[in-house]
Amino acid sequence: MSDTIEARLASLGVTLPTPAAPQANYVPVVRTGNLLFVSGQIPIGPNGIEFVGKVGQEFGIEEGRACARLCGINIIAQTKAAIGDLEKVVRIVKLVGMVNSTPDFTDQPKVINGCSDFLVDVFGDKGRHARSAVSVASLPFGVAVEIEAVIEVA
Structure with a gap:
């Protein structure tokens, strides 16, 4: 994949939103060393909270x-706001995905x-x-759904 992250987003029809401001006492992203800890992102779309x-x-x-997927878009938006250039992303290290589901639902990984x-x-491959x-x-x-991320950056 030789094209830029921004070009890949455009080819997927994604325009990154302005990141949502925190709704409680926390910051959206913390950087320590070369790691970004992105606070849990919820499905906020162009018209507000969805799903x-x-x-x-x-x-x-x-x-x-x-x-x-919408949570993922918001993770990327927060990442871009924190580091400015998405080409600085070295690797998506870890996601923690939380699914608000019924007690009998067992397909959270899907x-x-x-x-x-x-x-x-x-x-x-940097996204694995x-x-x-x-x-x-x-x-x-x-x-x-709410998803948080740990991302390695340059």
Whole structure:
């Protein structure tokens, strides 16, 4: 993959949003050394918060994947705001994906793949990462997915 990260985003039809401001007492990104810790990102789109509800109830796996992809877009937006140039991303190190799902729903990994697949599409092999995908009883604002990231940067 010789084209730029910005070109790959454009080819995927993605325009990065202005990153959302924190809604509580935390910062969106902390840099220590060459690592960025990106706070949990929720599915905020052009019209505000999207995908309010539970996977396995209001949403199926495909809608959950779309929600996770939107979280991934917001992770990249926060990363760009923190470092300025996405070419400085060395590797997506780890994701922690939380799925607001019904007690009997067990396909959390398939949902979080919406973000994982997107990050590989954008960053190529640098987008391959370690990951957790867990179910939770609820998430802020009732959203279906929240994802945090650890990213190595130059």
